[in-house]
Amino acid sequence: MKKIVFYVLCVMEVICLACVYLAGGMAGAYAWSFAVFVLAPLSLIVALVQVIALLVRKLKKKSLKWNLMLLIISLIGAYPITILLGISSITYPTKADKKEEIAAVMPVKDGITFGGVNYKTHAIWPSECYAYDILVEPYDIESNDLTKFGIYNADVVAPVSGTIIGLENSEEDILPNTDEFKSQLGNYVFIKIDRTGTFMILAHLEKNSIKVTVGDHITEGEYIGKVGNSGTTSEPHLHIQHQRNNPLQMVFPTCSEGLPIKFKK
Incomplete structure (x- = not known):
């Protein structure tokens, strides 16, 4: 399950980045909003779950590799949540002709x-x-x-x-x-x-x-x-x-x- 979630988050993040920074237009506009309102909250939840999972697995002395990878990619995906919290400095790229x-x-x-x-x-x-x-x-x-x-x-x-x-x-x-x-x-x-x-x-x-x-x-x-x-x-x-x-x-x-x-x- 960890691998599936990891790859799904990776794909969604890559698609959002490509739409925003390469395609632009309406594709970029909707991808940006999806990243802020859907992907970021979802990624934040995944990140919090992984923090707990890492503590539990460390106590049980089990492998942490996939949990760490999933935590990193979920934190990247969660970054746009800072826009909703009013603490972000990122702005939408200007790409119009x-x-x-x-x-x-x-x-x-x-x-x-x-x-x-x-x-x-x-x-x-x-x-x-x-x-x-x-x-x-x-x-x-x-x-x-x-x-x-x-x-x-x-x-x-x-x-x-x-x-x-x-x-x-x-x-x-x-x-x-x-x-x-x-x-x-x-x-x-x-x-x-x-x-x-x-x-x-x-x-x-x-x-x-x-x-x-x-x-x-x-x-x-x-x-x-x-x-x-x-x-x-x-x-x-x-x-x-x-x-x-x-x-x-x-x-x-x-x-x-x-x-x-x-x-x-």
Whole structure:
């Protein structure tokens, strides 16, 4: 049985690595999520069982070879559990072709970007591997007053031309550095981009500030709403991400295939 479990774990780990780091695309996105939510917990259980088995077999002076091998491979498979525990530094690899990059205008005046390829703010998920958090000075300050943050209540304009396919406009702001959020995105706008047919997400907007409706066609630079502090956010900022998949159709949003953004000068 130990040999069977060992080989099964080896095969699953190799397939996941090949899909993520070689194939990419949707195969990589789903393999990454499988590794985090299924393979890692399963491997952790196997590892714990092997620790106990090793102690028992050592006391009985039996061979430890296969138990040790199984422990090592299960610990490797369990490593992605650190993502769920919030202690991981691994991020999803950015593998999109350069031609998939969308040119966008900066949606906030004087915006400062954190994210993309060079600074992966929160790219532990495939959908966000090219995402940006946009802030305005001052930011990262010790204050519970939202108005002290430079980007709070700033106007947000459409970074691209496209059609509004979804939005949320009713969620209240939360205080900085709290976890009292009601949803991941808070108030958001989903845009289907004219030029590429791909999709853009703008999130953490201010309640009742969104002035577009589903079905509206917007042009680049057109007013959309204001930056708030709704959703999963430690301080006011605008989250922007570009992805291949329609966010309204994804059962598991984190499995969407993230695509790059380049802001126009």
